[in-house]
Amino acid sequence: MKIIFTLLLTLLSLNSFSINYSKQKIKIAGKVKKEIVYSIEELSKLPQTTFKINDPYAKNKLIAFEGILLSDLLKLHAKEGTSKIEVIAINDYKVIIDNKFVESEKMLLALKGDGKYLTVREKGPARIVVPGKGKFTEGKLAKEGVNWVWFVKTINYL
DSSP: OHHHHHHHHHHHHHHHHHHHHHTOEEEEEESBSSOEEEEHHHHHTSOOEEEEEEEGGGTTEEEEEEEEEHHHHHHHHBOTTOOEEEEEETTOOEEEEEHHHHHHTTOEEEEEETTEEOOGGGTOSSEEEOSSOOSOOHHHHHHHGGGOOOSEEEEEEO
16 A cells, blocks of 8 residues: 555656646846747747757767757847847856857757757756857866856846
């Protein structure tokens, strides 16, 4: 009886996790045409781009990340004269990135890795990745990795 009860609790907690995951929202704010809050599913319906990237946070494993280019979000939402974006994670880690860098580096708001939605374990459900950097050494990661924001909750246009 204890085993059945334990299994039932485990199944219920897994179901609860998936419900919470589907409720994750990304807020677009700041100097925007209109403030908006997207669900992961809504973001998935916007034009998607895929890059194969050596993920420095997964031991440089080659992963096909899929999501929306930050430059596409910029064109879709930002007002004229916006020069930077501020990306904020759920733990309030934040970076400010120049729009020229966002465009030149083809930064991606990744929602999927290898065809599957990113889990919390994979730094999802939404994270920033940058293609074309190759494998990261520890020293290079300290410099280049600051813009790889995990658990994105807000994108502010400045």
